[in-house]
Amino acid sequence: MTTDPLRLTRDVDEATARLLDTAAAFDADDVAAPSLLPGWTRGHVLAHLARNADGFVNLLTAARTGETIPMYAGTAARTHDIESGAARPPAEHLTDLRRCSERFAEAVAAMPPQAWAADVQTRRGPWPAALLVWGRLREIEVHHVDLTAGYHPDAWSVAFARRLLHEVATGLTTRTDAPAMVLRFDGGAHETTVGDRADAPHVQGPAHELAAWLIGRSRGDLLTVVPDGPLPTPPEWI
Incomplete structure (x- = not known):
C-alpha cells in the first residue's frame, strides 16, 4: 500500500461508503447491541468513529496552519463525547458519520503539499501529518469489524x-x-x-x-x- 496520503484517499472514501451502508441498516436495537469492544455498544463505536474523524480534521488543520491544535480537547472530553453520543437514534448516528466524513475529506483536500511534512500531536505522541490519511483508514476498517455486522477481516484488501x-x-x-x-x-x-x-x-x-x-x-x-x-x-x- 502506498505511503502517499493523497493516493489513499480513494481507499478512505470506499471504506467510508461501506461503513455508512452498514450504519444505514441499523435500527435502535442494533445500535444498542454489544460490539466486539468490551463495554462498548455499536453506538459507542459509531460515536467514536465520528469523533475520530473530527480529531483528524483538527490534526490536518494544525499541519496546514502551523497552529498547535490537539486531536481532542482531552481524555475526559473524548470519553464524554463518545458516551453522550452512543445512545443516539440510528438516523443521528448516520447523519453525524456522513458529515464528519465530509469534513475529513475537505480537510485533506485543503492540505498544501508542504503541510504533509509537518508533525502533529496525537494522543500517543507526535506523528507525521503524511500518516493521517492512513490513520483514518485504519480506524474505519478495524472498527467496522468491531460493529459485528457482517464485515470481517477477510474483507480487507x-x-x-x-x-x-x-x-x-x-x-x-x-x-x-x-x-x-x-x-x-x-x-x-x-x-x-x-x-x-x-x-x-x-x-x-x-x-x-x-x-x-x-x-x-x-x-x-x-x-x-x-x-x-x-x-x-x-x-x-x-
Missing part, C-alpha cells in the same frame, strides 16, 4: 492487511511483553520477526488473519503454528 500487519508487528518489536515469533503470510512467501528468532514459533496464515489476531479481532482459527503448539499470546494492541 491485501494491501491494507499487509500494511496493518507490518505496522503492528513493527510496534511489537519494541515491547518487552511481546512473545518472540516469526509471522509468515501469503503462503510463506513473506515473513516478519518479533523478538529473538532463535527457537521462536512460526505462526502462518493469511495476512488479514495474522493482523486481526495480533490486534485482538480474531482468535486465529485460520493460523497454524510450527512446531505444533498453542498460539503465542500477543499483548493488547493500542
